[in-house]
Amino acid sequence: MKQLTLFISAIFILFLCCNATDSNQTNNIKTPQTTNYKLLSLGDSYTIGESVCKTCRFPEQLKDSLINNTENTAFNLKVVATTGWTTTNLLNGISNENLPNNYDLVTLLIGVNNQYQGKDFSIYETEFPELVDIAITKAKGDKNRVIVVSIPDYAFTPFGNGNTTISSEIDAYNAFAENYCNANNITFVNITDITRNGLEDTDLVASDGLHPSEKAYSLFVERLLPYALEKL
Template sequence: MNQGLRCKLQLLGGCVLFLLVVNLIGSQAWAKELKILAFGDSLTAGYRLPQGDGFPEQLESRLRAEGHDIKVINAGVSGDTTQGGLARLNWALADQPDVVILELGANDALRGIDPAITKQNLDQMITLFKEKGVTVLLAGMLAPPNLGAEYGEQFNSIYQTLAKKHAVALYPFFLDGVAGNPDLNLDDGIHPTKEGVAIIVDRILPYVLKVIN
């Protein structure tokens, strides 16, 4: 083999190695940069829970325990309605999330807000998230029974309707397995304890894994 050909082969080999290293670094950077935005109300914020016991922290711990290097951002605001969420959505997008768990609507129902307004606000939020390239996992909510059957039917159908319209993943009821159980809720009967949050994480985790994969 002449000297010129040998140099060319060495140069080509070096270029291939360089590209492989760049690709590996890029893949590792993506894994480290994956961010999930927990965008909701007090149920997301960790109302009256010590630091580390709330939904975002427990979900992040579970994901990391399963080998996923993922950051879960707490974007929950206690008392927030869907109107409040819509108003602060652009601020939340500054974190540049890859996935959002959209958990809003409980306070709309508690205040008896017209379900048509709740639906419109959630519709706009899902649209805006998708326009920014954020994958949406919509977390459903159920209206309190004391508001009547008609209100309940209108409100409860919002989440499935929007999930179908926008072709996004739906977790049917965020408080599944926890709502109504005094052992899993604080003394207000509404907000989950640390143990209640753990059950929420257990049940929503398969949906989250499906979305990120």
């Protein structure tokens, strides 16, 4: 009887030790920490998302796509853009913002209003590089965290009505931007060809007959996402 009592006591002590070990192991399990990223998008109507919902514009769609394609991440998006802004307006707009220099990713899409308003091309040649430099500064001083996006072609909208002069001028702006980016090892993503389907695929044009639609911005993001993921 005494031996049985000692055996039961030993089993009970072993049970308590096992429970204590399991409890310690449970307490040592840590919940994965969320990595918070900061995203800055600079531009004009194509960045602010004229005539589409706030979550339909490409910076918002890019943010959501980044979250969906990464684990335990959160993104804080800042947009500095206004419909009608030229490169000059964007420079002034940025100077009026108290932007830190710690963004993990910066996008820049600018120039269509220089073309539309008939500004001298030399203004773009001077101010586009200035804006790229600012984007790099805001991106922790790292040019590898910057993405320059090509200018959409609004000739392929009901408003533009297939005007070939618009297209040739947009090409000149994009060629300058792309050449500058290539010469300085800055990522340049061409989305212009997507917008040149706008007269055939009317779903690519917003209800105002001029700006890209939510669908068009989704296609932009498909192009941008692989580059953005590489930069995080």
